[in-house]
Amino acid sequence: MKIKFYTLKNMESSIHFNKLSNDQKEAIKVVGSVLPFRVNNYVIDNLINWDDIPNDPVFQLTFMQKGMLSQENYEKVKDVLYNENSTQADIASMIFKVRKDLNPHPAGQLSQNVPKLDDMEVEGVQHKYKETVLVFPSSGQLCHAYCTFCFRWPQFIGDKDLKFSTDKDMEYLNYLKENKGVTDVLFTGGDPMIMNTKMIKSYMEPLLSEEYSHITNIRIGSKSLSYWPSRFTQDNDVDELLEFFQKINQSGKRLAFMAHINHPNEMKTEEFVKAVKNIQSTGTIIRSQAPLLKHINDDAETWSTMWKRQVQLGIIPYYMFVERDTGPKEYFSVSLSDAYEIYQKAIQNVSGLARTVRGPSMSATPGKVCVDGITTINGEKVFALKLLQARNSNAVNRPFFAKYDKEATWLSDLELLEDNDKLFF
Ligand code: SF4
DSSP, rough: OOOOOOOOOTGSGGGGGGGGGGGHHHHHHHHHHHHHOOEHHHIIIIOOOGGGGGHHHHHHSOOOGGGGGGHHHHHHHHHHOOOOOOOOHHHHHHHHHHHHHTTTOOHHOOOOOOHEEEEEOOOOOEEEEEEEEEOOOGGGGGOSSSSTTTTGGGGGGOOGGGGGOOOTTTHHHHHHHHOOOEEEEEOOOOOOSSSHHHHHHHHHHGGOOOOTTTTOEEEEEEEEHHHGGGTTTTTHHHHHHHHHHHHHHHTOOEEEEEEEEGGGGOOOSHHHHHHHHHHTTOOEEEEEEEEEEETTTTSSHHHHHHHHHHTTTOEEEEEEEOSSSSHHHHHHHHHHHHHHHHHHHHTTTSSGGGGEEEEEOOOOOOEEEEEEEEEEEEEEEEEEEEEEESSSSSTTOEEEEEEEOTTOOOOOOOOSSOGGGGGGG
């Protein structure tokens, strides 16, 4: 199968485009001018039920909807786009303003996560947790399709100031060589699997040498497994790719494939199952993670179905995230209270093998904060919280509490019970 991308420019060449109402077409144009839009032929031909739009979860996952911008911003962008007197500069200026409103870099990514080597910032690297470094390969800054909820949207809008991307000297290698406390490297993007195998090797193969013996786990964060499974079954260089995966595992390091799967419908095709088997045949462990999203997967049955199917395929359920405070958050967000209830019901309905999944977890400035329960202390209803990962490693796994707030959707909405807990933040 050959990949074909649809964007705002050529969307009308898809036969499916005729099924969209005029309002939907307008929303794609207006919202797609602010947030990145791109979808491939595999997703639209295999994963979307076109008789169930706009409710189909994968349609919601890839096609812009009007509510993804505030009404005010939607109207402003629409006015400037549809006004025949608007100049390109007018349009660009409005889009720039609206993007700034959308909190493009949440959780201190630009200000707190970029490490330094010899007093110089290391380009394309984030180092937030002691053991784990994130690398953003410059050649992997695209995806097989863009997810409408994606918190990485600033990577795709062509703004150099908002983008993480490695430099041509691959300074991240020197940084990793110097930092012997790092055990895990996560290659992320965009999607690293957008790169051909030669390019993937150029980023990862150096880590197999002796000077990186402290790196024991190489992770790849990717949505390709469900959005372009042919990457592991049919693409021209698939044999070389699978051999390389095997080589990593045989080197004594572990390759972990962190699959982003939002809905069971993404796992329906034979191509997906074949891709899973091919990756696993190399000794690679596949784990799954996804945010909880209104309009897509905000019910317990969807999650328990997804986890059961994953366990059946040998995929380890890993994280349920809370939608991050960026981009179209308002459209997708589920309250922390509802998120906890959904997680609880879902986890109660699966066997112990699927209870490896942690959540609902917020990737916030201090770390990954999990809503661990809703309980009562001295007659007061509270959230029990826990840092699953923390910028301050002394805070990992430490329970703390916040006043219950039914409407809260993020850590910043919460009032901590003990002032001392703020020290960890
Ligand atoms: S594949 Fe991942 S990085 Fe790419 S748009 Fe989707 S969530 Fe974002």
